Amino acid sequence: MKSVEKKFKIVCLFLFIGILVSVVINLNTGFLKLNFSDFFSSGSAHSEIAQLRINRILVMLLAGISIPTSGFLLQEYFQNPLAGPSVLGITSAASLAVAFYIFFSQDMLLPESLQNSFLSFSAIVGSLILMLLLIGFSRRFQDKSFLIIFGFLISALAGAVISILQLYADNQSLKNYILWSFGANNMVSSNQIMILMIFIFIGLVLSFKSIKPLIGNSLGSSYAQSFGVNLNALKYLIIIASSLLSASVTAFLGPVLFIGIVVPHFCRMIYNPAKLWQQWILNMILGILIMETFSVISEISQLPLNVITSLFGIPVILVMMMKKR
Amino acid sequence: MYLELKNTNIGYQFPLISEIHTSLHLGEICLLIGNNGVGKTSLIKSILHQIPVLEGEIILNGKNIKKLSVKEIAEQIAIVFSKSKIPENYTTTDLVSLGKYLYYPYYFELSDNDKNEVNSIIKDLGIEQYKDIPLSQLSDGNLQKAFIGRAIAQNSPFIILDEPTTHLDEKNKITILQLLRKLAIEENKLILFSSHDWRLAKEFSDKIWYIKNEKLYSGITEEVLLQHSELVQPKLFHLDGNFVAPKISASKFHAEMLYSFLQKNFKKDLSAFNFEFDNDIWVISASDFQQKANSFEEMYQILQNFH
Numbered sequence: 001m002k003s004v005e006k007k008f009k010i011v012c013l014f015l016f017i018g019i020l021v022s023v024v025i026n027l028n029t030g031f032l033k034l035n036f037s038d039f040f041s042s043g044s045a046h047s048e049i050a051q052l053r054i055n056r057i058l059v060m061l062l063a064g065i066s067i068p069t070s071g072f073l074l075q076e077y078f079q080n081p082l083a084g085p086s087v088l089g090i091t092s093a094a095s096l097a098v099a100f101y102i103f104f105s106q107d108m109l110l111p112e113s114l115q116n117s118f119l120s121f122s123a124i125v126g127s128l129i130l131m132l133l134l135i136g137f138s139r140r141f142q143d144k145s146f147l148i149i150f151g152f153l154i155s156a157l158a159g160a161v162i163s164i165l166q167l168y169a170d171n172q173s174l175k176n177y178i179l180w181s182f183g184a185n186n187m188v189s190s191n192q193i194m195i196l197m198i199f200i201f202i203g204l205v206l207s208f209k210s211i212k213p214l215i216g217n218s219l220g221s222s223y224a225q226s227f228g229v230n231l232n233a234l235k236y237l238i239i240i241a242s243s244l245l246s247a248s249v250t251a252f253l254g255p256v257l258f259i260g261i262v263v264p265h266f267c268r269m270i271y272n273p274a275k276l277w278q279q280w281i282l283n284m285i286l287g288i289l290i291m292e293t294f295s296v297i298s299e300i301s302q303l304p305l306n307v308i309t310s311l312f313g314i315p316v317i318l319v320m321m322m323k324k325r
Numbered sequence: 326m327y328l329e330l331k332n333t334n335i336g337y338q339f340p341l342i343s344e345i346h347t348s349l350h351l352g353e354i355c356l357l358i359g360n361n362g363v364g365k366t367s368l369i370k371s372i373l374h375q376i377p378v379l380e381g382e383i384i385l386n387g388k389n390i391k392k393l394s395v396k397e398i399a400e401q402i403a404i405v406f407s408k409s410k411i412p413e414n415y416t417t418t419d420l421v422s423l424g425k426y427l428y429y430p431y432y433f434e435l436s437d438n439d440k441n442e443v444n445s446i447i448k449d450l451g452i453e454q455y456k457d458i459p460l461s462q463l464s465d466g467n468l469q470k471a472f473i474g475r476a477i478a479q480n481s482p483f484i485i486l487d488e489p490t491t492h493l494d495e496k497n498k499i500t501i502l503q504l505l506r507k508l509a510i511e512e513n514k515l516i517l518f519s520s521h522d523w524r525l526a527k528e529f530s531d532k533i534w535y536i537k538n539e540k541l542y543s544g545i546t547e548e549v550l551l552q553h554s555e556l557v558q559p560k561l562f563h564l565d566g567n568f569v570a571p572k573i574s575a576s577k578f579h580a581e582m583l584y585s586f587l588q589k590n591f592k593k594d595l596s597a598f599n600f601e602f603d604n605d606i607w608v609i610s611a612s613d614f615q616q617k618a619n620s621f622e623e624m625y626q627i628l629q630n631f632h
Contacts, residue, residue, distance in 0.1 A: 079410075208431070215433050216426055220410040225375055227426045227479075228399035273414040277432060 008278050011271060015285045022292035026057050029299045051190070059188045059196070060295045063253055064288035066200045066245035069207050071260030072267075072283045076214045076276065077238045078144065084261035085246035088134060088147060088239065089154030090127050094250040096158040097126025099177055103165045106173045119180065120192065120251040124199075127247030130154060134239050144235065180254045182304030188252050199248035206241035207280070210234060215276050258309045263287050269321075326384075327351045327483065327515050328372070333381035335364055335371045340379055342368060342536055347543040349517065349532065351482055354509040356526050356546065357519035358556075359536030365519045366407070368536070369485055372517075374398055385483075399427050403479035405472050407488035413461045417471045420460060421447055424478025446474045450504070466497040473501065477508065484508065486518040490526070498522060502529040523556070564588050571595040575602030583607075586621050591628060 030053060067085060074083040085091060101122035105115075138147060166174060188196070216229040225231060246260065267282040290313075298308045329348040334340040341364030349355055357365050370376045372383055374390045383390045385401055393401075403424070412420075424446075425439045435443065447456050450470045455463055463471065469489060476484050486505070490498040506529050508514045517534075520526040527533065533549040535542045535556070542549055550557050568588050573580045579602050587595060601608045607618045609627060618624040 212426075212429070212431055212433050215423075218410075218412045218415070219423070222370075222375060222406055223404070223409055225395055226373055226399060226402070226404045227423070228394075228396035230395055268414075274412065274416070274419045277434065 004272060008271060008275075008282075011282065012285060015282075015289050018289045019285065019292060022289060022296060023057055026060070026292050026296050026299075027053055029296050055188055055190060055193055056295060057292065058193050059253065060291040061288050062193070062196050062200050063249045063256060064259075064291035065284045066203060066249050067256065067260040067291075068263035068267075068283040068287035069204065069280065070242040070245040072264040072280060073207055073210060073214070073238055073242050075261075075264050077217070077234070078148065079218075080148075081265060082261070083148070084258075085242060085250075086155070086255075086260075087151050088243065089130055089151035089158070090243050090246050091250055091255045092155040092158035093126045093130035094123040094247055095126075095181065095255060096161055097122045097129075098180055099162045099165045100126075102173045102177045102180075103169050106170055116189075117192065119176075120195075123251035124247055127243060127250065131239060131243040131247070134243070135236060138235060138239065147235075147239070179304075182254060182306050192252055196248050196252055199244050203241050203245035203248070206237050206244070210237040210241060211276050211280055213237070218274075254304075254306065256305050256309060258306070258313060259287060259290055262313050263290060327386055328517075329384040331382050331384065333371075333383055334379040335368050336379055337367070337376070341539065342541050343380075343539055345381070345541045347534065347541060349515055351515045352509055352513045353531045354506055354516040354529065355518075355532040355534060355543075356523060356530035357517060357534045357536070358521075358523045363536040363539075365536065366487055368534075368541075369404070369487055369517075369519065372485065373402060373404060396427065399479070399481070401481055402483045402485060403476035403481040405469075405476050405484070405486040405489055407491065409472075411460050411468070413459060415460050416457050417447060417452060417460065417463065417467075417474075418443060418456045420471050421474040421478050424475040424480070427479065443474075443478055446477050447471075450474050451500075465492040466494070469493060469497075469501065473504070482513075483515045483517070486516070488520060489518055490520055490522055495525075498525060502526060505529065565592040567592045567594065569594040569596045571598035571600050573600045573602075575600070586624075590625060 030049070070085040071083070074085065074087055075081055077083075078087070098119055101119055105118070134147065134150065137150060141147075166177070169177070213224070213229045213234040216227045217224040217231075217234065221231055224234075249256065263283055263286055264279075267279055267286055271278060271282055273279065290309075294305060294308045294312065297303075297312065298305045301308070303311075326348045327350055330345045333345040335342045335345065345368075357368070359365055367376060371378055372385075372390070374383075374393070374395075378391070385393065385398070390398060421443050422435055422439075425435055425443070426433060428439075444456070447453055450473070452463075452467050452470050452474070455467055455471075460468060460471065469492070473486070473489065476486070484505075489505070490501055493501065502525070505516050505518060509516045509531075518526070523533075527546055527550065530546050532543065533546045535549050535553060537553070542553065544552075565588065568591070570584055570587070573583055575583065583600060583602075597611050599610045601610070605619075607624055609616050609618060609624065614631070616627050618627055
């Protein structure tokens with residue numbers, strides 16, 4: 001018993017050191033060599049670039065916390081290792097909203113910074129509309145597999161509509177959309193980070209409330225009810241928490257949701273899957289480490305974040321699975 | 326009175342069991358019997374308020390269950406379902422610890438006191454050596470014990486078990502039944518359990534709820550058995566329409582054996598014969614004939630030759 005807890009602390013410590021290292025490296029990665037003073041004095045020559053890098057690190061940190069949490073909640077709720085933030089159709093709804101926005105704003109002349117904010121705003125609105133739809137529909141259906149089917153249908157529908165929009169879009173719009181879908185938006189402003197933080201904070205509070213009911217749900221719904229778990233409340237908690245967490249990050253970073261499926265898996269491999277509280281903490285720490293590392297790789301290689309997550313994430317997880325067998 | 330059902334109808338769209346009038350006290354152990362599909366599990370789920378009562382009311386510790394929250398019901402009733410999802414990664418200790426779930430508001434990590442209690446429950450159940458073993462590696466009997474352990478850890482005055490002895494061998498069945506009896510007597514718990522093995526289980530129960538023809542008959546075990554003779558006098562199975570049993574004078578046990586042997590091998594009217602078991606020898610006689618057989622093997626030969 002004691003040794004298990006000790007193992008958890010050691011794993012956390014190592015990951016934490018990893019995060020520190022990756023953050024420092026991340027701060028030092030980019031076109032320009034920055035001095036120590038650039039990060040602290042606002043008057044220095046490159047302080048603006050320093051601010052950008054700090055923002056980049058903050059965004060990766062927030063994404064590293066929220067996306068794995070969202071995936072973890074959904075996987076535990078559906079008790080299905082394939083569930084992830086995209087399973088509810090949130091990503092597709094965000095993509096659809098972004099596609100609509102890009103398509104219909106192509107004739108408008110907007111400054112780039114505003115353009116970005118509107119883009120993120122439309123992604124959030126799209127996801128929230130879908131979230132409300134999900135809640136509304138799930139009131140009528142007790143069976144939770146309905147949620148997955150609903151998400152799948154929405155994704156398929158959104159995909160079709162996006163294809164139509166792409167067909168009629170001009171070159172610049174098409175490029176904008178594709179860049180967004182790569183997870184290419186590295187220029188997140190401080191204000192946007194504030195908005196992101198608010199969303200993620202609410203999402204995390206709701207996640208905190210849903211861990212215990214999820215533990216109660218581990219023997220199935222009949223048992224959960226007999227333990228005093230309010231199954232309806234749990235369903236709404238999961239929908240709202242995972243939507244807020246994945247929608248906000250998708251809005252600012254593009255659909256970088258792959259780690260939402262992989263990180264919870266990874267955590268189960270390295271620590272006892274029955275301990276959900278520890279699993280959750282592990283998900284967040286590992287998520288931050290991976291996002292910071294990928295951000296460095298993405299910066300060095302000049303490849304979009306989404307490409308990096310898949311390119312590096314999948315081989316690692318495959319190797320881990322092989323070793324486990 | 327701890328549990329009371331007043332004029333209750335149980336079922337889904339249509340009642341499976343109607344007009345139930347019965348009650349149970351703490352410290353009692355009650356056996357729920359009836360054929361497959363008569364609504365045993367539905368009745369259990371109704372008491373747990375997992376399916377709504379169609380008519381009438383169910384009173385739990387003085388309160389209508391409709392007015393209790395899921396949590397309040399969980400404080401009163403612990404349940405062992407007949408089947409459930411088995412979380413692969415849980416160890417026996419993890420499963421039994423879930424019984425304490427209810428008593429932790431947010432963070433679920435057992436206090437030292439609760440850990441000790443969980444350990445002693447596991448010890449009492451005799452599954453101590455499996456306490457850190459994943460559930461997927463436990464035998465059916467030990468798994469069942471672990472689920473019962475979880476229900477005990479919940480510390481509720483009322484434990485319901487749906488078919489707790491299925492898939493178990495005779496020895497484990499008796500262990501579980503003795504454990505239930507011990508819980509009722511020593512800890513003054515109310516135990517309601519359903520079982521198909523009622524011939525064995527009745528020996529351990531104070532009361533019986535017997536469901537037949539959409540009605541629930543309840544009372545002291547022996548009383549219910551007396552009133553429903555089909556329960557105590559199992560009919561000898563009739564395999565073949567042509568077979569008519571001979572006159573048999575032997576102990577009940579031997580008579581049953583002879584009956585089933587004759588029925589299987591001779592699909593005829595044997596009423597003209599008389600079989601008597603005397604000093605380990607079967608005496609077979611008819612109006613003009615008498616012979617002795619030491620074994621069923623010999624008897625088979627004799628009867629074959631006769632016809």
